[in-house]
Amino acid sequence: MSFGQTSSVCAVVVTYNRPEKLAKTLQLLLGQTYSLQKIIVIDNASDERTKDLLSHFKSRSEIVEVHYLLENRGGSGGFHEGMRLAMESGEDWVWIMDDDAYPTPDCLYKLVMASADAPVRVAVQVDQLGQKYGIYRWDNAVKALPVDDNQLYQPIDLFAFVGPCFRREVVVAVGLPRADFFICADDWEYSLRIKGKGFSAVAVTNAIIHHNYGETSRVVERFSRKSVRDGQPAWKQYYAARNEIEILRSSNSDSLVKAKYARNLLVKWLRITIGEIVFEANLSKIKYRMKGIFDGLIGKMGKIK
Known part of the structure; x- marks a missing residue:
């Protein structure tokens, strides 16, 4: 560790066929003002361009460690494997x-050196419009929270897997993310497990990660409000819906709480579907959902063929 650093940190990055973004x-990560002890990269069976890039970074830095999966296990499978290896480290x-x-140079410093007692500390995401987002509360549904810049440590319940930092004891107590989700809602499920174990989480509102939605993203203006929408392929709606059902099925909450969550899911899906019918020409998302x-209702998990 560098002078003044009080804790060691291992970063985990999951990648699949995006070498230009991965390079950045x-x-x-290598340029963080709070030095990392290790960077574990999980490659989800990417093509040769990604492998060549990773070979370059391995030769450039001894802290970069690459693990190549034989098949694409999705984000959830990648984070499961990466966090397992990080715990072993x-x-x-x-x-x-x-x-x-894309974390700002002082992002990790602000997370680790925060005076908050919370063992889970989350960076705030910034989209292409400069809008801050990415923190949520749980009220039998995922509720987006506005980022309060006047509150350095903002209590939260849920977060995306875009820059959360976990103390080791959290992962020991909670376990690893579920690999069988493949993609979508694995971060919600993990957040709820953390909450269920009694660990607190805060957003460190001056710790910033710029999140690049990618080439499929677009700026949408509806009712005089602009937002960046990730133009995800229709098939991802399958995993989003199935995995939210699985969160409901696997919950230890009482029947009343589950009923409220189920109701909120139905309202959410109805609202999304109406929006797709009104604003989108391709209705295949509805079929996948x-x-x-x-x-989800029959408990079929894993990657669909």
Whole structure:
């Protein structure tokens, strides 16, 4: 560790066929003002361009460690494997993100050196419009919270896997993210497990990660409000719906709480579906969502073929 650093940190990055974005993420991690002890990259069976890039970074820095998966296990499978390896490595903190997350140089410093007691500390995301987002509360549904810049440590319940930093004891107590989600809602499920174990989480509102949605993103203006929408392929709606059903099925909450969550899911899906019918020409998302709901109800998990 560098002079003045009190804790060791291992970063975990999951990547799949985005070498240009991955290169920027790794450069920013290597340039953090609070030095990392290790960077574990989980490659989800990417093509040769990604492998060549990772070979370059491995030769450039001894802290970069790459693990190549034989098949694409999705974000959830990648984070499961990466956090498992991070725990074996033994650092005090684990800092995880996708390959399109661009932390500012002092992001990790602000997370680790925060005076908050919370063992889970989350960076705030900034989109292409400069809007801050990415923190949530749980009220039998995921509720987005506005980032309060006047509150340095903002209590939260849920977060995305774009820059959360976990103390080691949290992962020991809670376990690893569920690999069988493949993609979507694995971060919600993990957040709720952390909350259920009694650990607190805060957003460190001056710790910033610029999140690049990518080439499929677009700026949408509806009712005089602009936002950046991630133009995800329709098939991802399958995993989003199925995995939210699985969160409901696997919850230890009482029947009344589950009923409220189920109601909120139905309202959410109805609202989204109406929006797709009104604003989008391609309605295939609805088909995938219905299939995901069905498979969620029967408990079919894993990657679909």
